[in-house]
Amino acid sequence: MTAREAEAGQPGHSAEPLIAGQGVALRDATLDDLDAVAELEALLFGSDAWSREMVREELAGEHRRYVVLEADDGALCGYAGVLVLGADGDIQTIAVAPGLRGKGLGRALMNELISEADRRGATRVFLEVRADNPVARALYASLGFAEIGVRPRYYQPEGIDAIVMQLQIKERQ
DSSP, rough: OHHHHHHHSSTSSOEEEEETSSSSEEOOOOOGGHHEEEEHHHHHHHHGOOOOOHHHHHHHTTTTEEEEEETTTTEEEEEEEEEETTEEEEEEOOOOGGGGGGSHHHHHHHHHHHHHHTTTTTEEEEEEETOHHHHHHHHHHHHHHEEEEEEEEEETTTTEEEEEEEHHHHHHO
16 A cells, blocks of 8 residues: 555545535545646646656655546646655645636645645745746735745746745744
């Protein structure tokens, strides 16, 4: 039994409704979700999108947990992942379909990833966010992340800076 299978019975690991009346549930991602995740990745991130093979490597990678948002009709409408090594967690990606933004789904995804990092023993979580994305930056700040640095011209080919943010998990609780 893998760690992911062992965790499946814990709260937040099964397909549980996230927001009443919206028909969206959170569940663990599997390789069966590869095509849907890769398609949404390309739609949402354009030139910054990971290739299908990169998505496959992330979904199957060690020390990671990926979750998806699934609508009642089975359509994938969001996903997110975290990598945890020792005391450090790193949010690898987070995405919500445009028609569902502003409904708390990104916050629900982030809370699940932060909880997962905590369960795995991380004491801090990092992420990078585009400097030109004030909505995401505000969400992360509202969750307790602080801006700690800049990676100049990180997002290519546009040359957009990445803001590095950090959350001290124990301070958040």
